[in-house]
Amino acid sequence: MKLLQRSQITLSIILALALVSPLALAGPAEDKGLEIAKQRKLRDQGWGDSQAEMIMILRNKSGQESKRDIRIKNLEVDNDGDKGLTIFDRPRDVKGTAFLSFSHPLGNDDQWLYLPALKRVKRISSKNKSGPFMGSEFAYEDLSSFEIEKYSYKYLGDEKCGALNCFKVENTPLYKHSGYTKIITWIDDQEYRVHKAEYYDRKSSLLKTLTFIEYKQYKNKFWRADQYMMNNHQTGKSTQLDWKNYKFSVGLTDKDFNKNTLKRVR
Amino acid sequence: MDFWVKQIRQGHRLYPLVALMVLSPFSQALEVNGKVGVSALLFQHAPLYDKQHRQQWSALAELEFYHSWNDDQDSILFKPYARVDQHDSERSHFDIRELMWLHVGEDWELRTGIGKVFWGVNEANHLVDIINQDDQVDDISGDPKLGQPMVNLSLIRDWGTVDLFVLPGFRERTFPGEEGRLRGPLAVDTDHAEYESSAENKHVDFALRWSHTFDDYDMGLYYFRGTNRDPRLMVKQTSSGEISLIPYYDQIDQFGLDFQATLEAWLWKLEALHRKDEFDSFAAVSGGFEYTFVGIMESATDLGIIMEYSWDERADPALNQFQNDVMFGARFAFNDAQSTEILAGLVQDLDYSELRSFQIEASRRLGEDWKLSLELRLFSDHELNPISDDDHLQLTLEKYF
Numbered sequence: 001m002k003l004l005q006r007s008q009i010t011l012s013i014i015l016a017l018a019l020v021s022p023l024a025l026a027g028p029a030e031d032k033g034l035e036i037a038k039q040r041k042l043r044d045q046g047w048g049d050s051q052a053e054m055i056m057i058l059r060n061k062s063g064q065e066s067k068r069d070i071r072i073k074n075l076e077v078d079n080d081g082d083k084g085l086t087i088f089d090r091p092r093d094v095k096g097t098a099f100l101s102f103s104h105p106l107g108n109d110d111q112w113l114y115l116p117a118l119k120r121v122k123r124i125s126s127k128n129k130s131g132p133f134m135g136s137e138f139a140y141e142d143l144s145s146f147e148i149e150k151y152s153y154k155y156l157g158d159e160k161c162g163a164l165n166c167f168k169v170e171n172t173p174l175y176k177h178s179g180y181t182k183i184i185t186w187i188d189d190q191e192y193r194v195h196k197a198e199y200y201d202r203k204s205s206l207l208k209t210l211t212f213i214e215y216k217q218y219k220n221k222f223w224r225a226d227q228y229m230m231n232n233h234q235t236g237k238s239t240q241l242d243w244k245n246y247k248f249s250v251g252l253t254d255k256d257f258n259k260n261t262l263k264r265v266r
Numbered sequence: 267m268d269f270w271v272k273q274i275r276q277g278h279r280l281y282p283l284v285a286l287m288v289l290s291p292f293s294q295a296l297e298v299n300g301k302v303g304v305s306a307l308l309f310q311h312a313p314l315y316d317k318q319h320r321q322q323w324s325a326l327a328e329l330e331f332y333h334s335w336n337d338d339q340d341s342i343l344f345k346p347y348a349r350v351d352q353h354d355s356e357r358s359h360f361d362i363r364e365l366m367w368l369h370v371g372e373d374w375e376l377r378t379g380i381g382k383v384f385w386g387v388n389e390a391n392h393l394v395d396i397i398n399q400d401d402q403v404d405d406i407s408g409d410p411k412l413g414q415p416m417v418n419l420s421l422i423r424d425w426g427t428v429d430l431f432v433l434p435g436f437r438e439r440t441f442p443g444e445e446g447r448l449r450g451p452l453a454v455d456t457d458h459a460e461y462e463s464s465a466e467n468k469h470v471d472f473a474l475r476w477s478h479t480f481d482d483y484d485m486g487l488y489y490f491r492g493t494n495r496d497p498r499l500m501v502k503q504t505s506s507g508e509i510s511l512i513p514y515y516d517q518i519d520q521f522g523l524d525f526q527a528t529l530e531a532w533l534w535k536l537e538a539l540h541r542k543d544e545f546d547s548f549a550a551v552s553g554g555f556e557y558t559f560v561g562i563m564e565s566a567t568d569l570g571i572i573m574e575y576s577w578d579e580r581a582d583p584a585l586n587q588f589q590n591d592v593m594f595g596a597r598f599a600f601n602d603a604q605s606t607e608i609l610a611g612l613v614q615d616l617d618y619s620e621l622r623s624f625q626i627e628a629s630r631r632l633g634e635d636w637k638l639s640l641e642l643r644l645f646s647d648h649e650l651n652p653i654s655d656d657d658h659l660q661l662t663l664e665k666y667f
Contacts, residue, residue, distance in 0.1 A: 255372075
């Protein structure tokens with residue numbers, strides 16, 4: 001009798017653990033999802049530093065366009081999220097505005113905004129992960145670096161993506177303040193590039209679809225898409241990002257990512 | 267043979283270097299940007315004093331010339347600014363907001379010329395901000411500043427940034443003229459400012475600041491010695507018997523501190539100073555929080571709730587408007603394509619319950635290159651507030667190019 005009670009307790013502890021910890025629930029689909037995510041990260045590791053220019057085109061339901069010119073500098077940080085510096089050239093009223101972020105996989109990101117008219121560097125709250133970036137259909141979290149610890153994974157099956165075969169993987173954000181319940185990604189089995197992502201809002205309904213168009217390889221290793229196309233299914237709005245002048249290993253270091261550089265970027 | 271090869275090599279090395287030094291200042295074209303605008307200052311009440319008006323229209327222009335060379339290690343920025351006011355000759359003014367040569371070293375930066383520097387974290391009371399003088403005729407918000415001549419060396423170290431400032435030359439605060447509103451019964455006579463220092467406006471001021479970020483905490487500490495940016499206004503009788511209001515600038519020693527803790531949706535802010543001037547030695551504090559609700563009511567709009575309290579040891583609202591005041595504010599960032607923003611704030615004096623002011627600042631981009639701004643300021647009727655009757659709305663339309 002006593003023995004039975006003890007085993008019952010043990011069983012309930014195991015059950016409780018299983019409910020609390022997603023690791024305990026890990027089955028073959030979860031394992032395979034994680035393996036794909038690890039490959040995805042591994043294939044894109046070691047790029048060091050990069051810079052690129054981006055034209056962001058915002059379209060509303062009636063097709064009206066609004067354009068932004070943006071430059072982005074990135075620094076890869078080992079065992080942490082990347083550092084990023086975003087410089088706005090257009091619209092002209094925000095020219096010189098710059099955004100500095102140190103992302104952390106699970107903790108809060110450190111973010112500073114420089115307002116050139118006031119010459120003021122403002123530390124801003126990192127709770128805005130789900131908020132729109134520059135009035136676009138991209139949220140801050142959509143543009144932050146991919147880190148394995150940020151999600152739990154579930155492999156959903158194989159599916160064609162163009163001429164390639166893709167793994168369909170469900171990512172569930174583990175970091176705080178995400179606007180999504182899940183993101184379903186299509187990752188090709190050749191180079192582990194993301195071709196498509198579907199974002200599901202807090203009510204688990206489909207919110208947005210992001211499509212990556214025209215991948216190019218840099219430095220014989222790193223793949224970057226020339227175009228990102230984000231469609232919001234709930235508002236009919238869309239945002240297109242056209243990337244150009246991708247450069248890797250331009251010699252950026254920690255010194256190019258601090259509050260002082262934020263104040264003098266052009 | 268060896269010698270010959272070496273010479274050639276050296277020549278090769280030298281040639282691009284010389285070419286770079288000679289050509290680089292011209293390799294990048296001069297970048298020109300700017301804005302022009304019109305602004306209407308509309309007052310709710312008829313003026314209290316002769317010569318003042320109910321409406322003041324003005325035109326403004328700000329240009330920006332930028333040139334860099336030496337692989338962007340050196341740059342020059344020139345930013346002239348002008349406003350022409352329909353009535354007020356003091357508000358019609360020209361200023362060099364910036365004329366700055368910046369040289370960037372490995373872990374240091376040197377700025378030489380005329381520029382603007384902002385220190386602080388608060389919204390309502392910019393207590394510790396001291397390098398630049400207010401361009402008060404432009405806008406009473408305290409945001410527009412006059413260009414300050416300076417040599418600024420920044421040393422960027424692991425343990426923080428040290429900024430050394432030598433500030434040769436002082437800028438007097440601008441005040442509305444006879445035909446301008448937002449003043450008391452006497453217009454300030456800016457042509458006869460007086461100084462404690464015999465060097466007058468040529469006194470060389472000095473500042474030293476250390477600032478650093480520790481995880482979620484950003485902080486700065488500074489020492490400033492030089493001419494007080496806040497003048498005392500003295501009533502004087504001229505030889506001809508006329509009464510005039512003269513600004514008097516004393517010398518001060520000031521320690522300042524600014525601090526912000528950024529903890530998820532909370533921003534906790536604190537500014538404090540200790541100032542020793544000709545008349546007093548006192549402390550002042552201003553601090554509070556901003557809490558942001560991201561995406562209110564399932565929209566893209568963020569709402570920030572702000573509360574800031576200010577205190578000044580001198581307890582005299584004539585010397586510091588924020589002597590014992592609380593500010594409640596709300597910031598709406600619509601996060602739309604037009605970058606629409608609204609910041610509203612109520613400042614309530616806790617010593618004089620009838621003394622308060624309300625302010626709205628809003629802006630929105632129109633099309634690609636236009637911006638419309640609105641500023642509304644309402645003041646309670648109170649004998650301590652000389653501009654009680656100057657409730658106004660300012661609308662500004664600017665075109666960027």
